[in-house]
Amino acid sequence: MMNEKIIEALQAQFGEEGVYGIGESHGILQVTTAVENIVPMIHFLYAHPVFKFQFLTDLAGIHFPDAKGQELGVIYHLHSLENNVRLWIKAYAPIEAPTFPTITGLFATANWMEREAFDFYGIIFEGHPNLTRILNMDEMDYHPMRKEYPLEDATRHDKIDELFGR
Amino acid sequence: MSEIALVNSPNVGLDKTQKGGPYVNELSTLNLGPTHPATHGIFQNILTMDGETIVDAEQTVGYIHRAFEKIAERRPFYQITTLTDRMNYCSAPINNMGWHMTVEKLLGIEVPKRAQYMRVIMMELARLTDHIVCNSILAVDTGALTGFLYVYQWREFIYEIYEEMCGARLTTNMGRFGGMERDFTPVAIEKIQKLLKELPAALKEFEGLVMRNRIFMDRTQNVGGISAERALNYGFTGPNLRAAGVDYDVRAMNPYSSYEDFEFDVPVGTKGDTYDRFLVREEEMWQSLRIIQQAMDNLPEGAYHADAPHYYLPKKQDVYHNMEALIYHFKIVMGEIDAPVGEVYHSVEGGNGELGFHLVSDGGRTPYRLKFRRPGFIYYQAFPEMIKGTTLSDAIVTMSSMNVIAGELDT
Amino acid sequence: MSNSTVQVAEAPPGVEGAGFFATSLDSLVGLARANSLWPLPFATSCCGIEFMSTMASHYDIGRFGAERLSFSARQADVLMVMGTISKKMAPVVKQVYLQMAEPRWVLSVGACACSGGIFDTYSVLQGIDRIIPVDVYVPGCPPRPEQILDGFMQIQELAKKETTRRRNEPEYKALLASYGIE
Numbered sequence: 227m228m229n230e231k232i233i234e235a236l237q238a239q240f241g242e243e244g245v246y247g248i249g250e251s252h253g254i255l256q257v258t259t260a261v262e263n264i265v266p267m268i269h270f271l272y273a274h275p276v277f278k279f280q281f282l283t284d285l286a287g288i289h290f291p292d293a294k295g296q297e298l299g300v301i302y303h304l305h306s307l308e309n310n311v312r313l314w315i316k317a318y319a320p321i322e323a324p325t326f327p328t329i330t331g332l333f334a335t336a337n338w339m340e341r342e343a344f345d346f347y348g349i350i351f352e353g354h355p356n357l358t359r360i361l362n363m364d365e366m367d368y369h370p371m372r373k374e375y376p377l378e379d380a381t382r383h384d385k386i387d388e389l390f391g392r
Numbered sequence: 393m394s395e396i397a398l399v400n401s402p403n404v405g406l407d408k409t410q411k412g413g414p415y416v417n418e419l420s421t422l423n424l425g426p427t428h429p430a431t432h433g434i435f436q437n438i439l440t441m442d443g444e445t446i447v448d449a450e451q452t453v454g455y456i457h458r459a460f461e462k463i464a465e466r467r468p469f470y471q472i473t474t475l476t477d478r479m480n481y482c483s484a485p486i487n488n489m490g491w492h493m494t495v496e497k498l499l500g501i502e503v504p505k506r507a508q509y510m511r512v513i514m515m516e517l518a519r520l521t522d523h524i525v526c527n528s529i530l531a532v533d534t535g536a537l538t539g540f541l542y543v544y545q546w547r548e549f550i551y552e553i554y555e556e557m558c559g560a561r562l563t564t565n566m567g568r569f570g571g572m573e574r575d576f577t578p579v580a581i582e583k584i585q586k587l588l589k590e591l592p593a594a595l596k597e598f599e600g601l602v603m604r605n606r607i608f609m610d611r612t613q614n615v616g617g618i619s620a621e622r623a624l625n626y627g628f629t630g631p632n633l634r635a636a637g638v639d640y641d642v643r644a645m646n647p648y649s650s651y652e653d654f655e656f657d658v659p660v661g662t663k664g665d666t667y668d669r670f671l672v673r674e675e676e677m678w679q680s681l682r683i684i685q686q687a688m689d690n691l692p693e694g695a696y697h698a699d700a701p702h703y704y705l706p707k708k709q710d711v712y713h714n715m716e717a718l719i720y721h722f723k724i725v726m727g728e729i730d731a732p733v734g735e736v737y738h739s740v741e742g743g744n745g746e747l748g749f750h751l752v753s754d755g756g757r758t759p760y761r762l763k764f765r766r767p768g769f770i771y772y773q774a775f776p777e778m779i780k781g782t783t784l785s786d787a788i789v790t791m792s793s794m795n796v797i798a799g800e801l802d803t
Numbered sequence: 804m805s806n807s808t809v810q811v812a813e814a815p816p817g818v819e820g821a822g823f824f825a826t827s828l829d830s831l832v833g834l835a836r837a838n839s840l841w842p843l844p845f846a847t848s849c850c851g852i853e854f855m856s857t858m859a860s861h862y863d864i865g866r867f868g869a870e871r872l873s874f875s876a877r878q879a880d881v882l883m884v885m886g887t888i889s890k891k892m893a894p895v896v897k898q899v900y901l902q903m904a905e906p907r908w909v910l911s912v913g914a915c916a917c918s919g920g921i922f923d924t925y926s927v928l929q930g931i932d933r934i935i936p937v938d939v940y941v942p943g944c945p946p947r948p949e950q951i952l953d954g955f956m957q958i959q960e961l962a963k964k965e966t967t968r969r970r971n972e973p974e975y976k977a978l979l980a981s982y983g984i985e
Contacts, residue, residue, distance in 0.1 A: 251735050252497055282627055283739075286750055286763040303737065303750070303765075307624075307638075310645055312737070335627030338773045346461070361454035361802055362926060363891045370462060370925055377462050379925045426895055427845060429874040434847050434892060455892045456847050459924040474921065481849040525855075544859040551856075562852055562945050799848050 228311050229255040239270055256314035264317050265327045279304040282333040287343035291373045297321040298349055328353040346371035426455045430533055430788045433798025444783045449776035453801055460803040464762040468727030469495050477563035480800045483522035483743040484564045485514045490740035492567050494749040497736045506694040507571035508650040513687045516680040521547050522743030523673040526795040530670055531602045533792040534611045543598045546591050556580035570704040571697025588685055616778045616790025617665035626774040629767050630745025635672045636664030642741040654683050666793040702729055727757050744768050744795055768800035833963040838868040843879035847886030850913035853945040854885050862948035867955055876902035881958055887915035888928045900935045905970045908958050911937045912951055914944045936978050
């Protein structure tokens with residue numbers, strides 16, 4: 227029932243149209259919101275006297291190539307240690323302009339998490355102090371986790387599709 | 393005559409240069425890594441140093457990036473277990489069990505009590521191996537090689553227990569969806585009893601050598617400290633966070649696999665420095681032994697796996713004589729079992745902290761998106777802040793005590 | 804006084820007399836080299852942990868003369884590459900190999916170093932023999948310490964039987980040239 231209180235508070239603050247896609251997965255509440263609402267919402271939850279979502283567990287990028295206009299998404303996983311409640315906030319942006327605001331001002335841990343999302347998906351986080359590739363080579367010119375790219379190395383010459391039945 | 397180049401370095405006493413000697417005050421750059429005897433895994437730190445004091449550190453990771461998350465989008469669920477082995481390879485069973493529990497959450501499989509207790513025993517054994525390595529290598533980095541050699545024998549013994557249970561030493565691929573692949577053999581039970589009887593003496597010996605050793609304490613106390621607020625802001629979990637004073641343990645807060653049946657303490661430090669991290673890991677080893685003892689004493693009878701023929705490989709005798717078992721075997725091995733649509737997150741208390749699996753399934757035979765929440769990646773960000781103003785030898789000891797494992801850092 | 808449990812190693816063929824033993828310089832130098840190899844453990848991932856087991860007291864690589872691990876390439880004889888080498892790391896491996904002085908051998912431990920292992924991805928180098936010449940391959944994921952020791956013993960056989968100046972032989976020079984190494 228903490229989840230209902232959270233939904234009520236969020237809808238009171240951001241309106242019904244700012245908080246949609248409400249669901250629950252094994253007790254974890256998930257909400258979807260617009261990109262502009264991310265920073266105010268996370269600040270609201272951080273500073274809330276009861277909820278206190280002051281721990282950022284994870285920040286994941288995701289790519290849905292079929293969702294036109296909303297291809298690239300970011301899932302923020304917040305955790306309130308005092309109340310033992312978790313929350314997923316999702317937001318999506320079009321693939322032509324995948325800009326999200328950064329939350330490194332609030333959570334120092336978001337620094338590398340956002341760099342990883344940029345490295346894998348090409349999501350631009352505005353205001354990030356150092357948005358460069360972190361795990362892949364700096365010279366890489368594409369964002370490998372997007373669905374259109376294959377897993378194997380493109381220059382591989384000895385494992386051809388004919389032999390491996392693909 | 394003497395050119396004094398003053399650079400804005402906060403920790404330098406300007407008096408030294410102005411006393412009259414031809415001091416040239418410059419910062420030097422030292423490249424620590426990626427291959428270095430003291431880094432546990434390959435990651436690079438470019439240190440800007442003022443003499444022996446570190447002014448700044450710039451990190452480069454990704455030297456062992458193996459694209460686990462991309463591979464996971466192409467493999468059926470049970471083949472991903474072998475990937476999870478290789479994340480935190482010092483305690484592979486914990487990663488395996490965490491992944492199995494995530495998929496069981498998605499599929500809705502209920503694991504019987506005996507299998508849950510067996511999983512707890514294997515996970516605590518894995519935690520023992522991880523902490524044995526971390527603490528003994530911390531001692532090695534300060535120069536005490538003997539402790540490592542003595543305690544490592546017990547890691548070999550735990551490898552023998554793993555071999556009884558799954559056949560492999562290091563990358564165990566242990567367990568299946570729904571339980572374990574085999575019950576405890578008599579040899580495994582005998583070895584676990586022997587471990588419970590004899591490891592305490594070996595741990596006490598190691599502690600007697602290192603824990604109150606003047607040199608070790610001088611090297612590690614007040615070195616690489618971090619406050620609880622900064623640690624929480626950086627997303628620390630696990631022994632590093634508990635050493636800073638916050639008692640967040642996933643086993644206590646969100647119990648999984650029957651951890652709520654066991655009585656154990658969560659050790660917490662005060663200052664968050666290297667010595668506290670060492671002590672927290674040492675105490676966690678004792679608590680792990682306590683949990684294993686309770687689990688062995690109260691091991692319930694029953695099945696060691698759930699009745700989930702769609703996901704759990706049937707016994708070989710059945711496959712040869714029973715048509716349904718043959719069909720299930722074929723479908724499972726070829727990866728033709730479809731998972732339901734859904735999104736789950738499950739986290740376990742790994743050797744380094746909260747190891748989480750965020751699984752998005754679109755109903756196919758492979759995950760749509762699998763994100764590994766790796767504790768090592770997240771808390772290694774804080775390393776420059778922890779070593780600013782300390783000396784190079786302190787930085788080495790701090791890195792060693794944080795237990796950064798490159799497989800987990802880079803996936 | 805003979806101790807039957809101690810195995811005495813075979814001496815190389817030579818002429819023995821009162822207080823002297825004459826053999827060819829090659830076999831003597833080979834014997835000395837083989838039993839005092841200084842490895843450079845280039846441990847990157849899981850195979851590195853099995854190397855720690857090999858180094859520890861149970862499987863003890865010190866019995867084979869490799870007691871002193873050298874992390875400086877200039878002082879090492881054997882480059883033991885243990886673990887996955889990604890494309891980001893490949894230049895580092897090549898640089899370390901180039902820093903080693905002759906005679907040098909390369910032991911590729913683990914499936915990832917031999918051929919990329921289970922990681923057939925865009926970021927992993929599919930075997931270190933794409934950038935440096937390898938002498939002995941040890942397969943396994945990870946190989947047991949006994950296997951790593953077996954690979955090390957094969958390097959010892961190579962060291963025993965090689966001529967003292969392998970670097971001047973035309974095949975060796977051609978091999979290095981094929982990797983672009985002078």
